[in-house]
Amino acid sequence: MELVEQMQGAVKVARVSGRIDQGTAAQFQDLLAPLLAPVKAGAAPLLLDFSGVDYISSVGLRVLMLAAKQVKAQQGKIAIAALTPVVAEVFQISRFHLVFPVHPDVATAVTSLA
Structure with a gap:
């Protein structure tokens, strides 16, 4: 599991890759925490690019739920x-597409968030 961050215009993009499961969820949470702290009103929004995530378990979804609550x-x-088909199906089944704005690709998301 890796997380690489960069700015795209006024949006901080964090590209996540690998599996987010029982073995990597704590690492994902630790990598995500410093990115969440500055996401406040008037600050740069955070976009999670999931194009490289091939699997997410319920433990990974819990990390995302906590992140959404903190940012809110x-x-x-x-x-x-950029959800992969497998992850998109997990989001649909678990209704996480209602927790987060989900965009088809990074370019569309950056435009929407900026």
């Missing part, structure tokens, strides 16, 4: 883009 409390913006 801080009045910031967070979104997810």
Whole structure:
């Protein structure tokens, strides 16, 4: 599991790759935590690029739920883009597409968030 961050315009994009499961969820949470703190009203929104995520378990979804709650409390913006088919199905079944704005690709998400 890896997380690489970069700015695209006024949006911080974090490209996540690998599996987010029981073995990597804690690492994902640790890598995500410093990116969530500055996501506040008027600050750069955070976009999670999931194009490289090939699997997410319920433990990974829990990390995302906590992230969404934190950003909402801080009045910031967070979104997810480029779900792989397997992860998109997990999001649909678990209704996580209602928790996060989900975009088909990074370019569309950046435009929407900016």
